[in-house]
Amino acid sequence: MTRVHLLLRTAGAVLSSVALAAAGLLVVAPSAQAAACTSASSGVTVVITFPNGSTSVRCAPGDPSSGAAALQGAGFSLEQVQTMPGFICKIDGAPASDPCVRVPPTSAYWSSWYAKPGGNWTYSSVGAYGRDPAPGSVEGWSFGAGAPPAIAPPVINTPAPPPPPPPPPPSTSKTTTPPKSTPKPSTSTSASKPSTTSRTTSSGGSGSAGQAPASTTGTTEASAAATETATESATAAASGTGSETPPTSAMTETTETDSVSDDDVTAAGPAEGGADTGAGSSSGTVAGVGIAGALLAAAGWLGWRRRIGT
Amino acid sequence: MxxxxxxxxxxxxxxxxxxxxxxxxxxxxxxxxxxxxxxxxxxxxxxxxxxxxxxxxxxxxxxxxxxxxxxxxxxxxxxxxxxxxxxxxxxxxxxxxxxxxxxxxxxxxxxxxxxxxxxxxxxxxxxxxxxxxxxxxxxxxxxxxxxxxxxxxxxxxxxxxxxxxxxxHDIGTALVVAVSVAPQLAESVVRVMRARRLRGDHRTGLRGLKHIAIPVLHDTLERSIHLAASMDSRGYGRRDASDPRSERVTTALTFAGLILAMLGLYGVFVTVGFSLWSWPLLAAGLALSYAGLRRAGRAVRRTAYxxxxxxxxxxxxxxxxxxxxxxxxxxxxxxxxxxxxxxxxxxxxxxxxxxxxxxxxxxxxxxxxxxxxxxxxxxxxxxxxx
Structure with missing residues (x-):
């Protein structure tokens, strides 16, 4: 199951990067297209500066209910500090060195910022789950000692004519909403839906458990995590084909072409490792409960013996 | 067997x-x-x-x-x-x-x-x-x-x-009284309820609560007064006559020591500001508090049976x-x-x-x-x- 899933993802990623590369050959400016949201109502733009210095810009479609939902809606995976609920510890598995058990130091943590498009970054006074970003605004995350993201909040570049969509995926870039996915995702949905259910009920130690949150969206439908990954790759491919139409913008961030495919592959890697080590098997739990029961039984026996006074 | x-x-x-x-x-x-x-x-x-x-x-x-x-x-x-x-x-x-x-x-x-x-x-x-x-x-x-x-x-x-x-010792007395309040209250409740049952009073709920709460509070208060009286008669809380100036020195020592220790602890745990100074601060604070407590301890004389x-x-x-x-x-x-x-x-x-x-x-x-x-x-x- 996992293999199939991974294979699908990598296939999608490869496909999208190939498509984007082809688009890059066709069009003058290669990237910058899959970046910010294309209109104020289409979603929340998410800007993330990673620990390695690279910055990635994506669009979370719709109206996410919280900053964390916006992050997940933009396709980033989240991990919280285990002993401090709500504290974002990792975004897309970075920084990889943090075990996420205790709160990270003030010199190396994910700081949350928000801004109007083209405005200035403002340090958020509430956490990722606390603020409800309005559609059209910009969410920023930056790793370090509390410095703002490396680039200014991007301007929403509305394409003057609504881009005529030639292929089946309707709108231009990543602003496609999940339900509108094309035939391709439907197969992967059926393939991977059992994996999410098995995670919740029997919680298998399988690696698929680690992948699911990586691909969960912030949209209110908690279903079909895998649809998203498929949608993502599909839309990435779509954006590759559709990128002939919109005018190029002078974005300064790193090329999204690479980051989409790379992120997908790398995010799958560490998440799986974490699932293997983090979620213990149920046998350990059963053994622990058994030992606790044995100790309690011994206590009961001692108490009983004491009461009857032998 | x-x-x-x-x-x-x-x-x-x-x-x-x-x-x-x-x-x-x-x-x-x-x-x-x-x-x-x-x-x-x-x-x-x-x-x-x-x-x-x-x-x-x-x-x-x-x-x-x-x-x-x-x-x-x-x-x-x-x-x-x-x-x-x-x-x-x-x-x-x-x-x-x-x-x-x-x-x-x-x-x-x-x-x-x-x-x-x-x-x-x-x-x-x-x-x-x-x-x-x-x-x-x-x-x-x-x-x-x-x-x-x-x-x-x-x-x-x-x-x-x-x-x-x-x-x-004084702090300890207060702590012991505080810690033993909960079990004593619980014991009082059990005793009062048993006494009520023996008298054939089986009321429960809010009406029963009124008949339990007042005897329990009464009981607890009475026992506290008893405890205080017995402790007093055994010499708890009594000190040697000492001049007020030395007591003031003792208080100053203890207080300054505790403040320094607190600052040091803050530094040790926060590690943002004066991390270099935190350990010496903590050590000095603990030493000062120890000196103050030693001085205070000299005034209390007691023996244990x-x-x-x-x-x-x-x-x-x-x-x-x-x-x-x-x-x-x-x-x-x-x-x-x-x-x-x-x-x-x-x-x-x-x-x-x-x-x-x-x-x-x-x-x-x-x-x-x-x-x-x-x-x-x-x-x-x-x-x-x-």
């Missing part, structure tokens, strides 16, 4: 090896050290499995080694308090907690608060992950409370008072608690993911073997300490209540 007898013989041999054959109360400080070590273990993990094991260990040791005093029956009330804590934690999670996760349980409406209360959201959809985390954190606090309850049940707090250093000895079983008890702490610290260094309840992704809690070994070592005092003096083990003389 033969096996039981053999075990008993072996245990007696071990007791003789430790030099303890007669039943006696283990030093209260040892029990408190042991129980507080286990509380440290509990505070270092959110793994509910470890907490369950801890509660089992505490129950076993308390059942095996508690005495006859009313405090010895206190553990169950602490367990009730722990259950209450978990319930409150869950209710708070539903009301204002951080809702996260992917397995949806109940969908509740959200109430938005004005901007001055930013970050607080009332209601909202409840997910399984967030609820489990709330339960796990409630369980952690409950375990710590049960640790204190176990110490209370194993070591008579009034005996602990005798072991306090002279300078801390039949002081509790500190021998091999005391070291053993304390050592077992410290072994458990060392085991969990080592686990945290080696494989910290075993100390958490895996929530994202949701999974079964792991059973870290090292921590388990430490907890099993912590059960050793249940068998290798001398039995407490009870009406059963010491039939001729009942130990006087301090």
């Amino acid at each position: 033969a096996g039981v007898a053999a075990t008993h013989r072996n245990l007696s041999a071990l007791h003789r090896a430790l030099g303890e054959t007669l039943p006696r109360a283990v030093h209260p400080g040892a029990w408190w050290g042991w129980a507080l070590s286990l509380a440290v273990v509990a505070s270092l993990t959110t793994n509910p499995l470890i907490h369950l094991l801890l509660i089992a260990v505490l129950t076993l040791v308390v059942t095996a080694r508690r005495g006859d005093s009313p405090f010895a029956r206190a553990l169950r009330y602490y367990v009730f308090l722990g259950v209450f804590v978990i319930a409150v934690r869950v209710v708070l999670h539903v009301l204002v907690g951080l809702k996260f996760g992917s397995v949806e349980l109940i969908r509740l409406p959200t109430i938005d608060l004005p901007s001055w209360a930013a970050g607080i959201v009332l209601g909202g959809t409840i997910y399984l992950e967030g609820l489990l985390r709330a339960v796990a954190e409630g369980l952690r606090l409950a375990t710590i409370i049960i640790c204190v309850g176990a110490a209370n049940a194993l070591a008579n707090p009034k005996r602990l008072l005798r072991a306090f250093p002279a300078a801390l 039949r002081p509790d000895p500190w021998r091999a079983p005391e070291w053993l008890t304390l050592g077992c608690g410290l072994v458990a702490v060392a085991a969990i610290l080592l686990t945290r260094r080696l494989s910290p993911e075993g100390l958490i309840l895996p929530l994202e992704p949701l999974g079964w809690p792991a059973l870290p073997l090292l921590t388990l070994a430490g907890l099993l070592v912590a059960t050793v005092p249940a068998f290798l300490t001398p039995e407490p003096r009870t009406s059963r083990t010491a039939p001729r003389t009942r130990e006087a209540f301090v």
Whole structure:
């Protein structure tokens, strides 16, 4: 199951990067297209500066209910500090060195910022789950000692004519909403839906458990995590084909072409490792409960013996 | 039965090896050290499995080694308090907690608060992950409370008072009175209810409450006054006549020392500002406080009748608690993911073997300490209540 899933993802990623590369050959400016949201109502733009210095810009479609939902809606995976609920510890598995058990130091943590498009970054006074970003605004995350993201909040570049969509995926870039996915995702949905259910009920130690949150969206439908990954790759491919139409913008961030495919592959890697080590098997739990029961039984026996006074 | 007898013989041999054959109360400080070590273990993990094991260990040791005093029956009330804590934690999670996760349980409406209360959201959809985390954190606090309850049940707090250093005697008296309020109240309730039942009064609920609360409060107040009077007649709280100037010096020393120690501790734990200065500050503060307490201790003169000895079983008890702490610290260094309840992704809690070994070592005092003096083990003389 996992293999199939991974294979699908990598296939999608490869496909999208190939498509984007082809688009890059066709069009003058290669990237910058899959970046910010294309209109104020289409979603929340998410800007993330990673620990390695690279910055990635994506669009979370719709109206996410919280900053964390916006992050997940933009396709980033989240991990919280285990002993401090709500504290974002990792975004897309970075920084990889943090075990996420205790709160990270003030010199190396994910700081949350928000801004109007083209405005200035403002340090958020509430956490990722606390603020409800309005559609059209910009969410920023930056790793370090509390410095703002490396680039200014991007301007929403509305394409003057609504881009005529030639292929089946309707709108231009990543602003496609999940339900509108094309035939391709439907197969992967059926393939991977059992994996999410098995995670919740029997919680298998399988690696698929680690992948699911990586691909969960912030949209209110908690279903079909895998649809998203498929949608993502599909839309990435779509954006590759559709990128002939919109005018190029002078974005300064790193090329999204690479980051989409790379992120997908790398995010799958560490998440799986974490699932293997983090979620213990149920046998350990059963053994622990058994030992606790044995100790309690011994206590009961001692108490009983004491009461009857032998 | 033969096996039981053999075990008993072996245990007696071990007791003789430790030099303890007669039943006696283990030093209260040892029990408190042991129980507080286990509380440290509990505070270092959110793994509910470890907490369950801890509660089992505490129950076993308390059942095996508690005495006859009313405090010895206190553990169950602490367990009730722990259950209450978990319930409150869950209710708070539903009301204002951080809702996260992917397995949806109940969908509740959200109430938005004005901007001055930013970050607080009332209601909202409840997910399984967030609820489990709330339960796990409630369980952690409950375990710590049960640790204190176990110490209370194993070591008579009034005996602990005798072991306090002279300078801390006044603080110790206040602490002991505070700690013993809950079990005394509970005992009062039981007694008043029994008296009512004997008189054929079976009212329950709110009407019954009125008839219980007033006698209980009356009883508690009366007992406090009795306790104060008896302590006064035994010379508690009396000091040598000393000149006010030296007392002022003592106060200044203690106060300055405590402030310095606090600043030092802040520096040690925060490590942002004056990290270079924190350790010397802490050391100076502790030294100053020690000097102040020494001076204060000279003014208090007291003696103890039949002081509790500190021998091999005391070291053993304390050592077992410290072994458990060392085991969990080592686990945290080696494989910290075993100390958490895996929530994202949701999974079964792991059973870290090292921590388990430490907890099993912590059960050793249940068998290798001398039995407490009870009406059963010491039939001729009942130990006087301090």
